[in-house]
């Protein structure tokens with residue numbers, strides 16, 4: 624039987640047709656089974672890499688020592704980017720660095736970051752800003768899931784909301800002034816955002832009632848609301864042309880994330896519900912981080928924009944969460960750059 628690849632002309636026509644219909648490109652050529660490496664190869668072969676990649680740009684990723692984050696780091700490094708791996712487990716971050724080839728591991732830097740401590744976020748951001756003149760991509764990937772009991776961060780914030788959302792909101796606000804023109808913020812959310820917040824109740828920190836999945840859902844809903852509000856905030860200060868804000872669902876992946884959600888004897892069940900390998904789970908993060916074109920404010924799944932829940936699309940919730948978070952940070956004694964500082968510095972870096 625003749626293979627598809629033996630017809631180069633037909634292949635070129637199909638690729639060209641797909642490129643003309645942006646949005647269906649990824650759907651038609653990349654899909655649920657694509658791995659992070661395949662996404663990178665696709666972007667390289669079709670001249671679809673963002674310009675900062677060939678310029679040896681810099682990416683910062685949280686939770687880059689494990690699971691989807693570690694696979695994303697490998698693809699970013701393979702693309703030629705410099706990568707700052709933010710991790711609270713420095714040993715496993717060093718282990719990942721050692722696994723990379725000697726030719727590339729020099730482009731990986733490790734930064735201590737505990738997202739459940741706002742002081743740690745502040746220190747990590749200051750350290751990153753002091754070492755880097757410009758950041759092209761920030762991937763807010765770290766997360767915890769379904770803690771059995773309500774716990775709080777060092778600053779007294781419900782732990783899933785505090786780690787998955789507030790820590791990332793603060794980190795983003797502190798790094799934005801250092802981000803380069805045409806950079807982007809990528810937030811790793813989840814389809815579990817559907818479980819977040821009951822109707823008409825903005826109990827962001829699950830103070831009135833706590834369920835493990837409800838609080839996780841609220842933190843992941845917050846990732847999407849934050850993405851969309853960040854787009855609006857950037858539009859209001861710089862017409863939104865300079866930095867894109869996107870989020871994504873990576874798929875269901877058997878990673879250490881599941882350690883709290885099931886007792887250890889039931890952990891093998893995760894393999895049954897998983898619909899992607901870890902390499903496939905990192906594919907949409909890599910697409911969103913490195914693709915020349917992304918849809919500002921969009922929620923991606925399988926490398927294509929899709930509609931999140933109605934709640935995630937609510938302008939009122941997007942604004943309410945932004946205000947709640949900024950007020951919380953101020954109440955806890957952590958200063959934020961003003962919006963105008965973001966705009967001035969974005970312009971200054973470029």
Ligand SMILES: NC(=O)c1ccc[n+]([C@@H]2O[C@H](COP(=O)([O-])OP(=O)(O)OC[C@H]3O[C@@H](n4cnc5c(N)ncnc54)[C@H](OP(=O)(O)O)[C@@H]3O)[C@@H](O)[C@H]2O)c1
Nearest residue numbers: 686689690691712737738739765766813875876878879880
């Ligand atoms: N796996 C899935 O099925 C799935 C589905 C939808 C969405 N997601 C999302 O994908 C992202 C990555 O998850 P994963 O599956 O790759 O899980 P993972 O392997 O457990 O990775 C999570 C990462 O977050 C880090 N982290 C947790 N708490 C932190 C803190 N306080 N400060 C700094 N880092 C912290 C972890 O560090 P340690 O190694 O020190 O614990 C780890 O590096 C998460 O945002 C998750 O919500 C995953």
